[in-house]
Amino acid sequence: MTDMRGAGAGRASVSVAICGSGGAGVMTAGNMLLDAAARAGWYGLMVRSSGPQIRGGEAAALLRFAARPIDCLDDRFDALVAIDWQSTHRFADEIPLDVRSLIVADPDQGEPPDAYLAGGARRVNVPLKQLAKAIPGSWPNMVALGLAARLIGVPAEAVRQVVTKSLKKATNTLAASLAAIDAGASAASELGAGLALEQPPERPPSRWLISGNEAAGLGAIRGGVRFVAAYPITPATELLEWLAPALPKVGGVLVQAEDELASINMAIGASYGGVPALTATAGPGLALMTEALGLSVAAEVPVVVVDVMRGGPSTGIPAKSEQSDVSIALWGLHGDAPRIVVAPNSVADCLATTQWAVHLAERLQAPAIVLSDQFLGQARTVADRPADVAFIGERLTAAEGTEAYKRYAITETGVSAMALPGTPGLAYTADGLEHNERGIPSSGAADHRAQLAKRSRKLTAHDYGGQWADIEGEGRLAVVTFGSCTAPVREALARARAEGVDARLVSLRLLAPARPELLAAALDGVERVLVVEQNHGAQLFRYLRAECDLPRATTSYRHPGPLPIRPDEVYREVLEWSRR
Amino acid sequence: MEPQMTSATATNAAARAPQIYKSDYKPIWCPGCGDYSVLAAFTKAFAQLDVAPERIAVVSGIGCSSRIPAYLTAYGFHGVHGRALPAATGLKVARPDLTVVVAGGDGDGYSIGGNHFLHACRRNVDLTYVVMDNHVYGMTKGQPSPTTEPDWVSKLSPAGTGLRVFHPLVVALAAGANFIARGFSGDPNGLAALIAEAIRAPGFSFVEVLSPCVTYRPEQREWKASVRPAPVAPTDDPARAARRILTDDGFNIGVLYRGNRKPYQPPVGQGAMRVAELEKAFEI
Numbered sequence: 001m002t003d004m005r006g007a008g009a010g011r012a013s014v015s016v017a018i019c020g021s022g023g024a025g026v027m028t029a030g031n032m033l034l035d036a037a038a039r040a041g042w043y044g045l046m047v048r049s050s051g052p053q054i055r056g057g058e059a060a061a062l063l064r065f066a067a068r069p070i071d072c073l074d075d076r077f078d079a080l081v082a083i084d085w086q087s088t089h090r091f092a093d094e095i096p097l098d099v100r101s102l103i104v105a106d107p108d109q110g111e112p113p114d115a116y117l118a119g120g121a122r123r124v125n126v127p128l129k130q131l132a133k134a135i136p137g138s139w140p141n142m143v144a145l146g147l148a149a150r151l152i153g154v155p156a157e158a159v160r161q162v163v164t165k166s167l168k169k170a171t172n173t174l175a176a177s178l179a180a181i182d183a184g185a186s187a188a189s190e191l192g193a194g195l196a197l198e199q200p201p202e203r204p205p206s207r208w209l210i211s212g213n214e215a216a217g218l219g220a221i222r223g224g225v226r227f228v229a230a231y232p233i234t235p236a237t238e239l240l241e242w243l244a245p246a247l248p249k250v251g252g253v254l255v256q257a258e259d260e261l262a263s264i265n266m267a268i269g270a271s272y273g274g275v276p277a278l279t280a281t282a283g284p285g286l287a288l289m290t291e292a293l294g295l296s297v298a299a300e301v302p303v304v305v306v307d308v309m310r311g312g313p314s315t316g317i318p319a320k321s322e323q324s325d326v327s328i329a330l331w332g333l334h335g336d337a338p339r340i341v342v343a344p345n346s347v348a349d350c351l352a353t354t355q356w357a358v359h360l361a362e363r364l365q366a367p368a369i370v371l372s373d374q375f376l377g378q379a380r381t382v383a384d385r386p387a388d389v390a391f392i393g394e395r396l397t398a399a400e401g402t403e404a405y406k407r408y409a410i411t412e413t414g415v416s417a418m419a420l421p422g423t424p425g426l427a428y429t430a431d432g433l434e435h436n437e438r439g440i441p442s443s444g445a446a447d448h449r450a451q452l453a454k455r456s457r458k459l460t461a462h463d464y465g466g467q468w469a470d471i472e473g474e475g476r477l478a479v480v481t482f483g484s485c486t487a488p489v490r491e492a493l494a495r496a497r498a499e500g501v502d503a504r505l506v507s508l509r510l511l512a513p514a515r516p517e518l519l520a521a522a523l524d525g526v527e528r529v530l531v532v533e534q535n536h537g538a539q540l541f542r543y544l545r546a547e548c549d550l551p552r553a554t555t556s557y558r559h560p561g562p563l564p565i566r567p568d569e570v571y572r573e574v575l576e577w578s579r580r
Numbered sequence: 581m582e583p584q585m586t587s588a589t590a591t592n593a594a595a596r597a598p599q600i601y602k603s604d605y606k607p608i609w610c611p612g613c614g615d616y617s618v619l620a621a622f623t624k625a626f627a628q629l630d631v632a633p634e635r636i637a638v639v640s641g642i643g644c645s646s647r648i649p650a651y652l653t654a655y656g657f658h659g660v661h662g663r664a665l666p667a668a669t670g671l672k673v674a675r676p677d678l679t680v681v682v683a684g685g686d687g688d689g690y691s692i693g694g695n696h697f698l699h700a701c702r703r704n705v706d707l708t709y710v711v712m713d714n715h716v717y718g719m720t721k722g723q724p725s726p727t728t729e730p731d732w733v734s735k736l737s738p739a740g741t742g743l744r745v746f747h748p749l750v751v752a753l754a755a756g757a758n759f760i761a762r763g764f765s766g767d768p769n770g771l772a773a774l775i776a777e778a779i780r781a782p783g784f785s786f787v788e789v790l791s792p793c794v795t796y797r798p799e800q801r802e803w804k805a806s807v808r809p810a811p812v813a814p815t816d817d818p819a820r821a822a823r824r825i826l827t828d829d830g831f832n833i834g835v836l837y838r839g840n841r842k843p844y845q846p847p848v849g850q851g852a853m854r855v856a857e858l859e860k861a862f863e864i
Contacts, residue, residue, distance in 0.1 A: 038864045208862035218862075222855055226848070227674045229666075249853040253846045255673055258699035262666035265659060269639065269670030272657055273678070275848075277670065295660050382864065421655035421671075421678055424634045429649045429656030440605055441650065 010198035013066040014152045015074045017095045018144055020083030022056035025141030030061025031380070032145055032162045033154070038209050038382040040158040041200030043069045045347070045381045049094055050319065051087060058087040060095065065152055067200045069383060071346045071487030075568040077101055078195050079151060080116060081144050082109070083128060089113035093563060097121040102195070104147065106130075106140070124191050131183045137176035146184025153196035156185060206385040208348075212376035213239035213280075215350035215386070216306050217246065220278050222351070223358025224393035225304065226252035227277040229266035231259055234318040235374040236280040236308040260285040264292040267303050272430055274420035276362055276393040280306040283325045284315065286369070290332045293367045297337040297455060299430040300408065300418070302361035302368075302395065306354060309373040311561045321374035322561030323483055326539035329369045330512050336452055338459045340368035341512035345470060345486035347376050348383035353509060355391050356467065362393030364458050365415060371511065373534075375484040375564060400424050406437040410450050414458025459513045468510040471522050475502035477578050478523055481532040482508045482540060485565045489532050492570035501578050511540075514547035529554040530577050532570055536560040595630050598623035603653045608644075614765035614791030614800075615645050618712050621765075622652060622681070624772035629679075629779060636679045639668040641693060643685040644719050645712035645791065662692030665700040665709065672705050676845055679779060680706075686713040690726040690746050697748075701755035704783040706843040710775060711748065711786070712765070714793035714800060722796035748788050749825045753818055753837055758783030760821065760837040765791040766804045770833065777835065783843040790831075803831070810834035 016033070020026045027048060034046045044065040051057030062077075064070055076096045081104045082088065092115030097103065099120035105112050107125040117123070126147060128140040142163070149159045159181055167174040210218075217239050220228070228247060230240035244254045252275075257263035260281055267277035281289065286307045296303045309325045311317030329341045340360050344353035354370050361368035398405055398417035407428040409416040416437075419426035433441040434448050442448070470486070473493060481489045486507040493503050506522050523529065529551055531541040541556035557573045559565070601623040609615050626636060636654035640646035642661035649656025655678075659667045664682050672680040689697055689711045700709065715732075717723040723736040726746035733740055752760050759781040763771040771789060778785035790807065792800035810832035815821050821837035 035864075207864050208859075209864050210862045214862070218855075218859065221858065227670065229670060246858055247851075248847065249851040249858065250855060251849045251851045253673060253848050255669070255846070257666065258695055261663060262669075262696055262699070265663040265666035266670030266673075268659070269657065269667035270674035271670075272667070273637075273671045273675035275674040277674070291660050292663065299657075299659075385863075419655075421637045421675060422634055424632065427633055427653055427655050429658055431650070431656075431658045432660055433658060439650075441647075 010153065010196045012198060013064060013070065013074060014195050014197050015064045015077045016148050016152065017060055017062050017077050017080045018083070018148065019058065019060040019080065019088040019091055019095070020141070021058050021086035022053065024059070024083045025139055026059040026061050026083065029141040029145040030063055032159070032166065033148055034063060034380060034382070035162045035209060036149060036158040037065050037152070037154050038207065039161060040154050041204045042067060042197060043382045045070050045073070045379055047073060047375065047379045049091055051090055058090060060088065060091045062094065065197055067198045071381065072484070072491065072567070073564055075566045079104060079148070081148050082106065082112065083140050083144055084109040085112060089115055092116055126187045131187065132180055135176050135179045135183065137172055138180035142177045142180035143184035143187070146181030147188040150185040150188035151195045153194070156181070208383055208385055209380060210348065210383060211238065211378060211380045212344070212347040212350040212372055213308065213378065214242045215348055216280070216344070216354040216370065216372060216377070217242040219351040219354030220304065220358060221246060221250055221252070222388065223355040223391060224276045224362070225278045225358055226250070227267065227270035227275045228252070228254040229257045229263035229277070229279045230254055231257045231263045231281065231285060233282045233285050235310055235377050236282050236306065239280040239306060239308065239377065260288040261292065264289040264303070264305065268292060268296055268301050271303050272301050274397070276302065276358055278304040278306065278358070280308065282308050282310045283312045283328070286325060286328060286332070290328070293339065294333045294335060294337050295432040296367040297333065297339060298432045298434070300365040300416070300455070301430060302365050304354070304357050304361050304368045304370065306370040306372055308377040309371060317562055319374065320562030321484065321564065322535055323373055323485065323533050324535040324537070324539065324560065325371060326511070326533070326535065326543065327537070329371055330543055336456070338366065338456045339512060340364065340366055340459065341371060342368065342510055343371040343483045343508065344376060345483055345507045345509060347379050347381040348386050350376055351386045352389050355389060358393050359391035362395045364462060365395065365418060366455070366459060371483060373484050398423065398426055400426070402426060407439045408435060408437050408451060410437060410454050413461060414454045464510050464515070468508070468515055468518055469522060470505070470507040470509065472505040473497070473503060475504050476526060477501070477528045477530070477574065478504040478506055478526040479530045479532055479570070479574065480506045480508065480544065482511065485532050485534055488565050488567045489570050491567035492574055495567065495571045496574045499575065501575060503574055503578070516548040519548045523551070527551055527553060528577060530573060531556050532565060533558045534561055534565050596627050598627040601626045601633055601653050603651050605650050607651050608647060610795045612794040613644070614714065614793070615648065615712055617765040617768040618645070618710070618771065618789055618791055619648060619651055621768045621771035621775055622648070624768065625775035625779065626654070628772060628776045631679055635677070636681065637671055638681050638683060639671065640664050640683045641688040643688045643717070645683060645685040646688055648683045662688055663696065664688065665693060665696040668707050669700060669703065669705050672707055673846065674848065676706070676848065681779065682707055682709045684711060686711060686715060686727045687717045687725040690748055694726070698751070698755045701752050701757040701784055701786065704756060704758055704841050704844045706782055706784070706845060708775065708778045708785045708787065710789060712789050712791035713748070714791050714797055716793050716796045718793045718796055749836065750822060752786045753821055753825060756841065757786045758839040758841050759785035759835070761787045761835045762833055763787055763789040764803065764807045764833050765789055766807070767833070774835065781838065783839070783841055806831040807833050810836060814838045816840055
């Protein structure tokens with residue numbers, strides 16, 4: 001990240017946006033470009049951005065490539081390839097261009113919106129539509145694909161492989177598309193505006209192309225989830241759609257519910273039956289689920305909810321990312337209701353963190369909320385093949401023959417053995433009413449205190465291991481963050497280090513229960529702390545202030561979505577905060 | 581596990597007594613409450629079916645009648661208000677080997693849980709839903725429910741609700757319930773037979789039970805003079821069933837509709853693919 005422009009060896013990272021109206025095939029071209037770069041050994045990331053229309057609206061594929069794993073967008077784009085300009089001014093905030101940027105525009109599609117030209121980007125004309133028209137059966141997006149691939153140095157063979165794979169059943173279209181790619185590549189050669197990437201590793205390790213939503217779904221299955229209840233909601237739907245055909249293959253089942261109240265209660269019902277269960281949703285759905293999450297706490301029935309956060313409150317900005325469900329996840333239940341809240345900090349980490357959530361929920365017989373977000377969920381990334389962590393659901397169950405069985409026995413760990421329906425002699429009622437150790441409803445003070453303490457103790461006494469946070473670097477300044485802000489903070493700190501400012505990164509994967517002692521140890525020797533998050537209300541900052549003993553010099557840097565937290569803004573903030 | 585299998589099929593020669601399904605926990609209900617008889621009817625029905633207590637799960641929401649799981653010796657789930665049907669749906673789909681019974685009242689089932697009632701009927705999971713309908717919210721001390729008459733006066737409805745009464749049986753029929761019956765708590769033996777038949781019937785079985793609230797609706801004591809066996813045999817014709825249900829006076833007791841829709845039970849535990857196979861789709 002120290003030198004974006006690189007030397008003769010090529011650029012460390014290149015960012016390209018492709019935009020156009022709905023139906024122009026922007027996303028297809030973007031996905032193919034990412035796939036081709038991946039086959040050629042590079043790493044990369046693609047974020048989809050679209051207008052408010054359901055279908056047919058303008059779209060932008062935001063791509064970034066590098067020779068090493070990449071988990072966030074850059075501060076700016078090196079190139080914007082526009083198939084057309086229809087309503088694409090909406091993306092100007094998301095596609096920052098400057099004097100070093102290149103706009104590739106079709107002169108037949110009119111003038112680029114001023115917002116794109118304001119930064120002084122160089123504009124070059126390529127008649128994408130005409131080039132496509134000259135090849136019957138081809139489309140401008142394939143010309144754009146060939147052009148973008150050549151610009152960044154992706155070998156033509158990799159592009160041809162990807163296109164051939166996806167069009168193998170349509171031989172006429174395939175031939176036309178391959179010709180269009182060549183036409184685009186030739187046009188790029190004539191521009192003399194190389195954005196060539198540094199070469200990828202000669203023998204890249206085994207890698208995956210995966211979205212965060214898919215990764216979370218796979219993590220759920222790896223963790224042992226075999227029942228999922230689903231109610232569609234942007235941006236969590238793809239997670240559920242991935243699970244729908246996948247679960248039956250491994251002996252599980254997905255049921256579409258009539259609403260989120262039903263989906264969470266179905267999941268809890270299945271889990272009561274002994275089958276690890278999950279649902280996925282976004283903020284509005286999580287709000288509806290909070291009552292039943294309290295039931296999961298009180299009745300001690302494990303359940304996992306993946307919240308793919310989007311702009312809120314209310315319907316908010318459904319298709320854009322924001323880390324603004326921190327407070328509802330941490331505090332949103334009535335009563336004293338301890339729950340587990342974890343947050344993946346990269347697209348690929350959605351896998352391991354969701355798997356961990358299943359493990360924790362099952363082990364601790366409690367609800368676990370996974371705070372993903374639209375960026376992590378919908379971005380597709382090239383990642384090193386995720387290691388298979390050993391976390392699987394391990395629920396403490398009671399066996400037939402248990403004498404004087406008490407479902408809610410007060411134990412040292414706080415966890416009590418659960419009898420699964422079908423076990424002779426241990427029938428009990430799981431109850432959201434406060435109860436005694438046997439599960440009989442009780443409004444007695446002693447039972448209430450004992451059960452509250454037990455449910456709290458089982459979470460606080462648990463050893464969460466090293467994955468509670470990722471801690472990197474040294475320095476008297478630390479940035480504490482979580483989730484999708486982690487990657488831009490990491491890049492910002494690498495830049496600061498190059499400027500002689502050392503700082504530590506603490507990316508929290510476990511948000512609840514709070515771990516004040518662990519955080520204090522992670523901040524040992526740190527004098528100044530910057531808490532970085534993507535929301536308006538400083539939700540994480542306030543939580544950490546309440547729960548942890550932070551240095552006096554702790555401040556917050558945040559802004560709400562839809563714009564991502566970018567490396568450069570964090571870098572500037574770190575420099576300023578270190579000098580103050 | 582065979583999805584079509586009716587899990588309550590009697591297999592054991594040594595019949596079980598109703599008493600074994602009772603728990604040692606004393607009900608909180610008022611003296612004279614109709615729900616005592618429904619509780620007795622459940623134990624008799626389970627005994628008739630001769631199903632082992634641990635193979636039964638009784639799921640409920642919130643309300644007087646929803647306290648019933650704890651009074652039975654069976655696996656119980658006493659969840660949140662209005663959400664018994666989704667919890668039971670999740671349980672039955674995940675564990676088709678269990679006999680899953682759902683119990684609750686008119687407020688829980690037709691008001692706060694109304695949406696789930698519709699979708700449970702149309703989904704047709706092999707559940708039996710027993711609603712103890714007393715036309716009032718009893719636990720909160722006497723407010724009108726969806727089945728309360730429009731001119732019934734209470735603290736919360738000083739001038740009556742003025743609202744049309746909800747008709748659960750015809751709603752269930754329209755939404756696709758596969759078995760529809762009306763019972764009366766004053767006839768525990770007849771009710772036990774109805775519940776047993778409902779449990780045996782595949783798919784979603786709905787039993788609306790007239791169960792008087794003697795505290796807030798003392799006039800319901802007179803229901804015993806009004807009920808009568810339905811003067812017709814069950815039909816599998818929805819149009820005929822609709823006419824019957826819409827035109828009777830609400831006191832015909834018995835099975836009113838018996839459909840032949842296939843229950844919803846996606847296969848579970850059958851796919852044997854290794855997780856590693858699923859992961860191949862992500863490899864570059």
